[in-house]
Amino acid sequence: MIDLQNLKKRFGDLRVLRGVTTHVAKGDITAIVGPNGSGKTTLIKCILGLVRPDAGTVTIDGTTLDGSWQYRERIGYMPQGAPFPENLTAREIIAMLKDLRGNPENTDEELIDAFDLAPELDKPIRTLSGGNRQKVNAVTAFLFRPDLVILDEPTAGLDPTASSVLKDKIQAERQAGTTFILTSHVMSELEELADHLAFLLNGTIQFNGPIDDLKQSTGCHNLERAIAHLMQGNQI
Numbered sequence: 001m002i003d004l005q006n007l008k009k010r011f012g013d014l015r016v017l018r019g020v021t022t023h024v025a026k027g028d029i030t031a032i033v034g035p036n037g038s039g040k041t042t043l044i045k046c047i048l049g050l051v052r053p054d055a056g057t058v059t060i061d062g063t064t065l066d067g068s069w070q071y072r073e074r075i076g077y078m079p080q081g082a083p084f085p086e087n088l089t090a091r092e093i094i095a096m097l098k099d100l101r102g103n104p105e106n107t108d109e110e111l112i113d114a115f116d117l118a119p120e121l122d123k124p125i126r127t128l129s130g131g132n133r134q135k136v137n138a139v140t141a142f143l144f145r146p147d148l149v150i151l152d153e154p155t156a157g158l159d160p161t162a163s164s165v166l167k168d169k170i171q172a173e174r175q176a177g178t179t180f181i182l183t184s185h186v187m188s189e190l191e192e193l194a195d196h197l198a199f200l201l202n203g204t205i206q207f208n209g210p211i212d213d214l215k216q217s218t219g220c221h222n223l224e225r226a227i228a229h230l231m232q233g234n235q236i
Contacts, residue, residue: 001026001148001179002047007056009042016042017053018203024196029170029180031190031211034200035231040183043200044150047181048077060148073101076146080153082137086126090117090136093125097140104144111139114165130157138166142173149173150181155189167193187224197223199230206230 002024009017016039024030032040045051046058049065049072058065065071084093098107112118115135120128125136134157141149151170155163170193174180184190190197190211197214199207207214207230211223218234220226 001061002181003057003059004043004046005057005059007043007046007053007058009039009046009051009053016203017046017056020056020200020203020205022198022205022208024179024181026179027174027177028195029174029182029193031182031184031194031197032200033183033190033197033227038200039203040200041152044152044181044183047150048072048075073144074147076141076144076149078137078141078149078151078154080156082133082140084125084133084136087124089122089124090128090132090139091121093136094121094140094143097143101144106145108142108145109139111135111142111165111169114169115139115162131159131162134158135162138169142169146178148179148181152183153185154182155184155186187222187227191223199227201230 004020004022007017007020008015020039020043032043034040042051046053047060049069052067060071063071088096094109098104112121115138117132117135117139120132125133128136138154141151154166158166170180182190182194194211196209197207197211198205214226215221215223218226218229220229
């Protein structure tokens with residue numbers, strides 16, 4: 001579904017991406033992992049078209065991005081700490097997004113009921129707890145039935161019940177053919193959800209493949225230990 005070839009990006013003297021090449025298969029859940037400053041956010045913004053790489057190509061379903069925006073209609077994005085307008089209610093935000101999309105009829109609002117979010121919909125966003133804001137964030141990510149969903153720390157702030165609801169939704173949509181890119185600092189969460197993992201360090205891919213292969217090659221029994229092994233500069 002997504003093919004990244006030799007992506008490079010520099011901000012002034014800071015080289016953020018140094019020739020990133022990786023592939024995200026259709027219908028898979030791919031985790032992008034790395035320490036702070038490794039280039040994860042810039043990589044995601046290149047896929048979203050929010051940052052234009054200095055070199056390299058981003059290809060989605062066979063179409064190489066050239067500055068057009070239409071492909072974004074097929075992407076759902078759940079950023080970490082979505083900057084919703086504080087004066088609007090959750091219901092107004094959902095209605096605004098629908099209006100921007102031409103009020104399609106076939107929207108996916110399943111998570112509103114699954115999260116038991118209905119009692120919070122008519123409250124201003126500024127009054128909602130962090131967990132309820134995150135629930136609204138999740139609802140908007142799946143609202144237009146995207147082919148690709150990018151989730152940045154999706155369960156941050158969610159209680160165990162809401163976290164389980166969101167994970168079930170991710171798994172169900174993946175079974176239906178949706179492709180996911182996932183970032184999280186909770187390694188057990190990635191181990192539970194992801195099929196493949198790309199490990200970024202200093203703007204380069206240090207590992208790219210199935211999670212089980214990483215654990216086997218590092219000799220570590222879980223993903224957290226395997227990632228720590230890589231972050232310590234060990235080779236595999």
